[in-house]
Amino acid sequence: MVTLSEENYLKAIYHLGKQGKVAVSTNAIAEKIETKASSVTDMIKKLADKNLANYVKYQGVSLTNEGRLAAASVIRKHRLWEVFLVNNLNFTWDEVHEVAEQLEHIKSLKLVNELDAFLEYPTHDPHGDPIPDKDGNYSPIKSINILEIEEGKEGVLSFVKDSSDVFLKYLNKNDLALGDSIKVLDFEPFDKSLSIETKSRKLIISKEVAQNLYLSL
Amino acid sequence: MVTLSEENYLKAIYHLGKQGKVAVSTNAIAEKIETKASSVTDMIKKLADKNLANYVKYQGVSLTNEGRLAAASVIRKHRLWEVFLVNNLNFTWDEVHEVAEQLEHIKSLKLVNELDAFLEYPTHDPHGDPIPDKDGNYSPIKSINILEIEEGKEGVLSFVKDSSDVFLKYLNKNDLALGDSIKVLDFEPFDKSLSIETKSRKLIISKEVAQNLYLSL
DNA sequence: AACGATTTTTAGGCAAGGCTAAAAAATTAT
DNA sequence: ATAATTTTTTAGCCTTGCCTAAAAATCGTT
Numbered sequence: 001m002v003t004l005s006e007e008n009y010l011k012a013i014y015h016l017g018k019q020g021k022v023a024v025s026t027n028a029i030a031e032k033i034e035t036k037a038s039s040v041t042d043m044i045k046k047l048a049d050k051n052l053a054n055y056v057k058y059q060g061v062s063l064t065n066e067g068r069l070a071a072a073s074v075i076r077k078h079r080l081w082e083v084f085l086v087n088n089l090n091f092t093w094d095e096v097h098e099v100a101e102q103l104e105h106i107k108s109l110k111l112v113n114e115l116d117a118f119l120e121y122p123t124h125d126p127h128g129d130p131i132p133d134k135d136g137n138y139s140p141i142k143s144i145n146i147l148e149i150e151e152g153k154e155g156v157l158s159f160v161k162d163s164s165d166v167f168l169k170y171l172n173k174n175d176l177a178l179g180d181s182i183k184v185l186d187f188e189p190f191d192k193s194l195s196i197e198t199k200s201r202k203l204i205i206s207k208e209v210a211q212n213l214y215l216s217l
Numbered sequence: 218m219v220t221l222s223e224e225n226y227l228k229a230i231y232h233l234g235k236q237g238k239v240a241v242s243t244n245a246i247a248e249k250i251e252t253k254a255s256s257v258t259d260m261i262k263k264l265a266d267k268n269l270a271n272y273v274k275y276q277g278v279s280l281t282n283e284g285r286l287a288a289a290s291v292i293r294k295h296r297l298w299e300v301f302l303v304n305n306l307n308f309t310w311d312e313v314h315e316v317a318e319q320l321e322h323i324k325s326l327k328l329v330n331e332l333d334a335f336l337e338y339p340t341h342d343p344h345g346d347p348i349p350d351k352d353g354n355y356s357p358i359k360s361i362n363i364l365e366i367e368e369g370k371e372g373v374l375s376f377v378k379d380s381s382d383v384f385l386k387y388l389n390k391n392d393l394a395l396g397d398s399i400k401v402l403d404f405e406p407f408d409k410s411l412s413i414e415t416k417s418r419k420l421i422i423s424k425e426v427a428q429n430l431y432l433s434l
Numbered sequence: 435a436a437c438g439a440t441t442t443t444t445a446g447g448c449a450a451g452g453c454t455a456a457a458a459a460a461t462t463a464t
Numbered sequence: 465a466t467a468a469t470t471t472t473t474t475a476g477c478c479t480t481g482c483c484t485a486a487a488a489a490t491c492g493t494t
Binding site for chain 3: 003005035036038039042043046057058
Binding site: 259 | 445
């Protein structure tokens with residue numbers, strides 16, 4: 001049995017270390033989970049004992065295949081629930097995270113599979129993040145950062161890198177949502193800002209914003 | 218903050234003691250929760266400290282208004298999720314319990330309210346149990362036991378008292394479901410068995426079964 | 435009313451998951 | 465190459481929720 005707490009650590013290692021393939025430091029995990037380094041060391045040992053993680057003292061942790069699969073399963077659930085909350089329960093994409101953090105730990109294979117079917121097998125969550133399949137695989141996003149797109153070209157907003165509250169609120173305020181068509185008008189080299197056109201209006205976005213927007217062409 | 222474990226105790230006290238109004242014994246709770254009496258004593262004290270329960274040593278526990286509301290909220294969530302699982306995710310009514318036991322602890326007011334709306338404000342769960350509203354109130358079931366119904370009369374199966382696995386399986390096997398119309402044909406005083414007619418066939422049910430079937434007229 | 439049986443509480447312990455403070459290892463700077 | 469700094473681990477302690485065993489209270493019977 002993988003406990004709730006263990007699942008959270010697996011998720012953190014998965015996210016920090018390229019799906020857990022690259023070793024991540026104790027401190028990095030502590031910061032992500034908002035706990036102390038000593039607690040992380042404790043838990044890492046337990047995960048290693050359970051064959052979910054590879055751990056060598058002072059050299060960081062990565063995930064075993066078993067651990068990676070367990071992490072992917074939690075992430076799969078998280079993202080499926082996010083889709084449900086946004087599509088069916090009128091949540092906005094900046095409201096879903098906290099609730100999905102709870103729902104992702106519900107244990108029932110039938111529940112996940114039926115939810116997946118009910119939602120018609122979505123491939124991405126409301127933030128544009130891909131949803132792993134039952135085996136932990138997913139088609140990587142083929143979207144590219146808006147700063148790398150030629151002036152005059154158009155694409156569909158399909159992923160936002162930063163999914164913090166402030167950023168999502170910024171997007172809402174400027175009427176930008178996943179799935180929207182965006183045309184790149186003009187790049188300003190001085191401050192690296194970008195002038196773009198959405199279906200509703202023209203807009204200038206800063207470098208900071210642009211770095212977080214990914215379009216698929 | 219009410220913990221998961223505390224919520225389970227509140228639920229047990231609520232169910233055992235007429236919505237927690239009547240004091241229930243330590244042993245009764247222990248049996249219901251499948252734990253030891255000493256653990257129950259410990260937890261009861263915590264609930265009393267938090268003003269969720271009224272507790273006098275050696276004299277059992279009842280719920281305060283606050284405790285009763287907290288319990289009703291958990292039960293509300295449990296039953297709403299059961300409706301969702303059966304109506305939207307193809308669960309049968311004997312499969313829902315275990316998953317609903319987990320889902321009932323998810324904390325989010327918006328989630329419950331939106332789920333309620335999504336399900337179109339159901340008043341009863343798939344077993345026929347009533348769903349408390351936000352204030353913990355619900356219209357009591359006005360259904361009566363099938364043994365108290367006159368021969369020749371007809372009613373709709375609206376509640377089953379026993380919701381154990383074996384009993385629900387029995388009902389499935391005999392093609393009996395909530396909402397089905399049932400006509401009482403003949404009462405046999407010798408063994409208190411009852412002959413009934415459903416839309417699909419005639420059937421003889423034992424006293425044990427009859428005691429668990431409630432119809433609304 | 436008092437004895438025995440049952441129920442409930444107390445006392446002391448254990449595992450999980452956290453914390454602080456101190457020790458040890460690794461890294462960076464001089 | 466060694467000193468200073470940072471990172472990681474260890475050691476010891478805390479809380480929650482559970483357990484067993486023993487003590488205390490209550491109940492049922494005669």
